[in-house]
Amino acid sequence: MSQKEISQFRIALIPGHSSRKRGASNLKNGMTEFEFGMIFVKKLSHLFKVNKAIKTKVFLRDEKLTTVQGLQFMAADVNKWQAGLCVEFHANAPGRKNLYQKVTGNEMLFWNKSDGGNIAARILSEHVTLALGNKRRSLKPITKPPSRFDTRGWPLLYYTRMPCVLVESFFITNDKDLSNALQKIDELAVKVYEALCKISEEFVG
Numbered sequence: 385m386s387q388k389e390i391s392q393f394r395i396a397l398i399p400g401h402s403s404r405k406r407g408a409s410n411l412k413n414g415m416t417e418f419e420f421g422m423i424f425v426k427k428l429s430h431l432f433k434v435n436k437a438i439k440t441k442v443f444l445r446d447e448k449l450t451t452v453q454g455l456q457f458m459a460a461d462v463n464k465w466q467a468g469l470c471v472e473f474h475a476n477a478p479g480r481k482n483l484y485q486k487v488t489g490n491e492m493l494f495w496n497k498s499d500g501g502n503i504a505a506r507i508l509s510e511h512v513t514l515a516l517g518n519k520r521r522s523l524k525p526i527t528k529p530p531s532r533f534d535t536r537g538w539p540l541l542y543y544t545r546m547p548c549v550l551v552e553s554f555f556i557t558n559d560k561d562l563s564n565a566l567q568k569i570d571e572l573a574v575k576v577y578e579a580l581c582k583i584s585e586e587f588v589g
């Protein structure tokens with residue numbers, strides 16, 4: 385590895401879900417979390433091309449594995465690559481259909497014992513709100529099952545060794561939330577880029 389490569393802060397970028405298990409979707413236009421995530425991660429990666437201090441790499445889930453195994457294997461790859469930060473991009477959905485058009489805003493999920501994850505989640509939430517103008521719902525500390533607390537997306541948060549955040553920028557089930565996000569997707573990419581630069585500065589010190 386060259387000196388330049390060693391000094392670069394590494395960020396793993398992951399579109400949530402996979403080409404086979406695409407996550408939640410919008411009932412009206414059929415857009416899935418995975419589709420949105422792929423478009424978004426491509427835009428975000430493009431912004432990092434001119435950034436010499438940060439190196440990014442996109443990781444995709446092995447769609448042949450179960451969800452837990454897929455996330456566990458991906459976490460191992462991210463660990464091996466020695467990422468300083470890991471971010472997986474989702475789009476939220478409430479548990480009940482009658483809430484699809486009611487629930488709105490952004491949520492950030494991080495491992496409950498990770499101070500770095502908490503810091504990164506806060507910075508990402510601030511920047512997503514700046515881009516989309518939506519409500520900051522909360523930063524969610526995630527636990528491992530069996531637990532009576534929130535366990536969403538736990539394997540990636542649990543098995544990664546660096547701070548990791550699951551970004552739920554908006555609710556894909558909510559028509560207004562989705563059209564707002566699609567309209568402002570470039571602004572969202574810029575603000576998330578700024579958030580990731582700020583987080584890397586905090587972690588590098």
Ligand SMILES: [Zn+2]
Nearest residue numbers: 400407417474
């Ligand atoms: Zn998801």
